[in-house]
Amino acid sequence: xxxxxAVAHALEEIxxxxxxxxxxxxxxxxxxxGVVPRWLVRPGTxxxxxxxxxxxxxxxLAVTPRGSGSSLALxxxxxxxDLVLDLGRLTAVLDYVPDxxxxxxxxxxxxxxxxxxxxxxxxxxxxxPAPGGGRSVGGVLATAAAGPLRFRYGTGRDLLLGxxxxxxxxxxxxxxARVVKSVTGYDVPKLMVGSLGTxxxxxxxxxxxxxxxxxxxxxxxxxxxxxxxxxxxxxxIDSTLQPERLVLLGAGALNAMxxxxxxxxxxxxxxxxxxxxxxxxxxxxxxxQTALLERLAVPPGGRGTEMTGGFWSRLGGALEGPVALKxxxxxxxxxxWLRQLEHVARDGGVGLIAVGxxxxxxxxxxxxxxxxxGLPSGTWLAGAVAGLxxxxxxxxxxxxxxxxxxxMKETLDVWGPxxxxxxxxxxxxxxxxxxxxxxxxxxxAGGL
Amino acid sequence: xxxEPRTPDASFLRELEGIVGRGGVVSSPEGRLTYECDxxxxxxxxxxxxxxxxxxxxxxxxxxxxxxxxxxVVPRGSGTGLIGGAMAPVGGVMVSMTRxxxxxEVDLPNRCAVVEPGLINLWLSNATxxxxxxxAPDPSSQMVSSIxxxxxxxxxxxHCLKYGITVNHVLxxxxxxxxxxxxxxxxxVHERPGYDLTGVxxxxxxxxxxxxxxxxxxxxxxxxVKTLLASFAAMEDASEAVSAIxxxxxxxxxxxxxxxxxxxxxxxxxxxxxxxxxxxxLLIELDGPLAEIESQSARIEEICWSxxxxxxxxxxxxxxxxxxxxxxxxxxxxxxxxxxxxxxxxAVVPRSRLPQIMREMSAIGRRHGLxxxxxxxxxxxxxxxxxxxxxxxxxxxxxxxxxNEELLxxxxxxxxxxxxxxxxxxxxxxxxxxxFGEADLNFMARLRRxxxxxxxxxxxxxxxxxxxxxxxxxxxxxxLPQGAWI
Numbered sequence: 001x002x003x004x005x006a007v008a009h010a011l012e013e014i015x016x017x018x019x020x021x022x023x024x025x026x027x028x029x030x031x032x033x034g035v036v037p038r039w040l041v042r043p044g045t046x047x048x049x050x051x052x053x054x055x056x057x058x059x060x061l062a063v064t065p066r067g068s069g070s071s072l073a074l075x076x077x078x079x080x081x082d083l084v085l086d087l088g089r090l091t092a093v094l095d096y097v098p099d100x101x102x103x104x105x106x107x108x109x110x111x112x113x114x115x116x117x118x119x120x121x122x123x124x125x126x127x128x129p130a131p132g133g134g135r136s137v138g139g140v141l142a143t144a145a146a147g148p149l150r151f152r153y154g155t156g157r158d159l160l161l162g163x164x165x166x167x168x169x170x171x172x173x174x175x176x177a178r179v180v181k182s183v184t185g186y187d188v189p190k191l192m193v194g195s196l197g198t199x200x201x202x203x204x205x206x207x208x209x210x211x212x213x214x215x216x217x218x219x220x221x222x223x224x225x226x227x228x229x230x231x232x233x234x235x236x237i238d239s240t241l242q243p244e245r246l247v248l249l250g251a252g253a254l255n256a257m258x259x260x261x262x263x264x265x266x267x268x269x270x271x272x273x274x275x276x277x278x279x280x281x282x283x284x285x286x287x288x289q290t291a292l293l294e295r296l297a298v299p300p301g302g303r304g305t306e307m308t309g310g311f312w313s314r315l316g317g318a319l320e321g322p323v324a325l326k327x328x329x330x331x332x333x334x335x336x337w338l339r340q341l342e343h344v345a346r347d348g349g350v351g352l353i354a355v356g357x358x359x360x361x362x363x364x365x366x367x368x369x370x371x372x373x374g375l376p377s378g379t380w381l382a383g384a385v386a387g388l389x390x391x392x393x394x395x396x397x398x399x400x401x402x403x404x405x406x407x408m409k410e411t412l413d414v415w416g417p418x419x420x421x422x423x424x425x426x427x428x429x430x431x432x433x434x435x436x437x438x439x440x441x442x443x444x445a446g447g448l
Numbered sequence: 449x450x451x452e453p454r455t456p457d458a459s460f461l462r463e464l465e466g467i468v469g470r471g472g473v474v475s476s477p478e479g480r481l482t483y484e485c486d487x488x489x490x491x492x493x494x495x496x497x498x499x500x501x502x503x504x505x506x507x508x509x510x511x512x513x514x515x516x517x518x519x520x521v522v523p524r525g526s527g528t529g530l531i532g533g534a535m536a537p538v539g540g541v542m543v544s545m546t547r548x549x550x551x552x553e554v555d556l557p558n559r560c561a562v563v564e565p566g567l568i569n570l571w572l573s574n575a576t577x578x579x580x581x582x583x584a585p586d587p588s589s590q591m592v593s594s595i596x597x598x599x600x601x602x603x604x605x606x607h608c609l610k611y612g613i614t615v616n617h618v619l620x621x622x623x624x625x626x627x628x629x630x631x632x633x634x635x636x637v638h639e640r641p642g643y644d645l646t647g648v649x650x651x652x653x654x655x656x657x658x659x660x661x662x663x664x665x666x667x668x669x670x671x672x673v674k675t676l677l678a679s680f681a682a683m684e685d686a687s688e689a690v691s692a693i694x695x696x697x698x699x700x701x702x703x704x705x706x707x708x709x710x711x712x713x714x715x716x717x718x719x720x721x722x723x724x725x726x727x728x729x730l731l732i733e734l735d736g737p738l739a740e741i742e743s744q745s746a747r748i749e750e751i752c753w754s755x756x757x758x759x760x761x762x763x764x765x766x767x768x769x770x771x772x773x774x775x776x777x778x779x780x781x782x783x784x785x786x787x788x789x790x791x792x793x794x795a796v797v798p799r800s801r802l803p804q805i806m807r808e809m810s811a812i813g814r815r816h817g818l819x820x821x822x823x824x825x826x827x828x829x830x831x832x833x834x835x836x837x838x839x840x841x842x843x844x845x846x847x848x849x850x851x852n853e854e855l856l857x858x859x860x861x862x863x864x865x866x867x868x869x870x871x872x873x874x875x876x877x878x879x880x881x882x883x884f885g886e887a888d889l890n891f892m893a894r895l896r897r898x899x900x901x902x903x904x905x906x907x908x909x910x911x912x913x914x915x916x917x918x919x920x921x922x923x924x925x926x927x928l929p930q931g932a933w934i
Contacts, residue, residue, distance in 0.1 A: 100799055144644075154612070181604060185872065195644075281739075359559070361637060397637050422631055426645075428898045
């Protein structure tokens with residue numbers, strides 16, 4: 001038996017018959033940035049995940065963990081890739097006591113599946129990353145993905161209480177707690193959020209839940225200028241309002257969302273923008289907050305519009321595209337950075353759909369070639385990214401190219417620079433926990 | 449970890465003076481004694497020398513010097529911890545942050561402030577409240593504890609039920625790692641590529657590095673606040689009411705429980721107007737949009753009445769609200785009227801297990817013939833049983849320790865945790881193996897080594913593996929001082 005055949009045999013022994021995929025067409029479908037793995041394995045238990053990694057580290061196989069597969073475009077092209085570790089069978093809810101408002105799940109479970117289960121008890125995991133609820137919990141945490149609900153509930157960083165991770169050498173480690181409050185030992189779960197599985201594979205997560213508020217209301221306001229919209233956002237933030245979501249939409253995003261609005265607003269001037277807000281509370285408080293939102297919209301010249309119920313779930317979809325960026329600047333400069341993105345896109349004749357999350361200062365943008373779904377040019381993209389990063393640097397901002405064809409990725413650093421002294425600590429961490437660099441080899445920031 | 453930390457000599461002291469000036473070094477025996485313990489006076493260990501730096505650059509120079517000479521480094525904020533944290537079990541250099549207490553920047557459009565670690569928690573809220581903002585983490589010590597200390601221990605407080613603990617409010621940190629690097633992690637911008645080193649550093653109790661600046665989130669003051677006091681004949685009913693409130697989908701900003709023993713002690717002392725026959729009192733605070741807190745408070749009243757409340761009082765104004773809180777705030781002082789000595793536990797249970805753990809706790813106390821008093825953060829299941837004993841009575845201390853240990857195990861058996869908000873320090877390092885397996889602890893030890901390759905940072909704290917109780921560790925009379933903040 002060849003060495004490769006022996007590995008395949010061992011993987012199938014671990015995960016069970018039918019859980020190893022070596023068929024070229026199937027493997028091509030799970031390629032990462034065009035790098036086709038040699039195998040795909042679908043373990044059914046955490047113990048099997050651990051055994052797979054014991055084998056991978058012994059054989060020096062480079063591994064990419066995979067949840068729903070929606071965000072594999074994030075990151076540098078892999079330096080090498082032998083094995084895709086598909087967590088799609090790990091979908092169990094391990095422990096859920098509604099009165100504790102905490103749930104422990106296996107990380108392959110999707111947000112939708114969790115929502116269905118939690119909703120029966122009037123609870124939810126308030127994470128709403130793009131493109132939607134088909135994403136796996138593990139993938140959402142590993143990529144630190146979040147959406148507009150972060151305004152009120154924070155991100156995975158604030159919701160992950162504990163986690164079981166499988167280290168590169170197959171050792172299974174637990175960190176954190178199963179209760180809502182614990183400072184026992186280091187906050188290991190924080191290391192799992194946003195580290196793209198490069199320090200370990202998150203296999204189980206214990207998450208803080210929130211009650212679904214009894215009443216809900218949402219409204220969208222359009223403004224002739226981005227400055228007007230930004231002034232409205234600032235007024236809301238400096239008020240006693242407690243919105244659930246507060247997002248700033250550029251003109252392109254508003255156009256993309258037009259059919260999710262009840263009465264179509266008048267055409268926005270190209271410099272126009274919109275603010276979408278949702279409030280969730282008791283029915284009385286929703287009415288009172290909506291009234292205050294109306295009043296605050298008057299001075300900056302907002303025109304209110306009703307939205308359909310599907311607005312928020314479709315917002316993430318509007319950001320899908322072959323090239324996607326995430327820009328983070330000072331929260332108060334969200335309007336400024338929206339304008340900068342619009343200038344850059346206009347100069348390049350590129351279509352832009354941009355949605356800003358107020359409060360966190362994160363802008364998500366999809367870029368398309370003019371007049372369709374085509375790609376902007378790679379040269380233009382590299383220049384635009386470099387220009388924006390240079391402008392963001394003084395305030396410590398960042399720009400991540402979250403999705404782009406491989407050819408374009410090779411002309412730019414998708415993550416952007418990490419301060420050298422911080423990168424040094426990151427390197428030591430990576431070296432400590434994955435010395436051979438088999439987990440998502442080279443895909444993370446700084447080439448880790 | 450590497451070699452045992454060494455004791456600094458005269459030339460080392462001169463080098464320290466070169467960094468912080470002669471006035472920034474305390475090396476006299478009486479001076480050093482002031483720093484021998486935090487509020488958990490059970491654990492005493494004076495540092496060999498105390499330094500009072502005034503800048504991040506000085507802190508970095510101190511750590512580099514200590515690293516060069518393999519001398520232990522122990523950070524200290526206000527010394528209000530309850531865990532044997534800001535004390536030096538193996539001697540070494542204590543870095544006191546009291547001179548680094550400036551409010552560097554308030555940036556309301558970005559909802560944040562940047563402070564030096566020694567800034568007192570409450571001062572930040574005082575500086576921003578008139579403009580409508582505050583710093584949400586509110587440990588009961590907030591009028592004296594420092595924000596650097598809060599971040600180092602990831603402190604909680606009554607209102608973290610709604611607002612989250614300190615880590616949820618830290619946007620960035622300037623730190624000096626154990627390797628001597630002076631770096632900024634995170635900051636005003638909420639996202640940047642890379643590992644969440646800020647999140648790991650918060651709560652690391654000075655074992656990974658020293659904090660030299662903290663960028664914190666500010667929170668807008670709510671439209672309204674409503675405070676209710678509900679008293680019950682039986683603790684059982686009060687515990688069930690807590691679970692029912694949470695289960696009803698209401699997250700109060702604070703949900704505090706005071707038991708019969710504490711109610712009596714408080715009434716004999718300050719007199720907060722609690723019914724003397726109450727078996728338990730709940731102090732419930734709601735904040736947010738007025739319409740929301742009105743309907744939620746009506747719902748909470750219903751829940752309390754349906755759980756056999758003796759009385760439900762709603763504060764009509766700020767004066768009455770202050771009165772309702774008075775008993776809670778005076779609780780620590782009232783303990784002195786109960787008992788000459790006490791031990792304090794900080795374990796957590798899943799909130800649905802509150803009624804069960806309260807039953808188990810009283811059984812444990814009865815079994816050992818000791819009185820337990822309770823005043824704690826019921827809403828998130830964070831217990832603070834106060835184990836009363838008299839050190840003059842033979843065997844009571846041992847029994848108190850036994851009760852403490854049994855309480856911890858009872859909480860862990862229900863799926864709880866060793867410490868909810870006070871931290872690990874020297875006190876609970878030995879307890880971590882109750883909650884974590886060998887692989888888990890090994891992961892943490894390796895994480896520590898990444899930041900502190902020579903094992904000089906706050907040795908003996910947070911993890912059990914390090915030889916904590918070495919020659920320099922002198923166990924002393926166990927007692928918590930009057931006025932410790934719970």
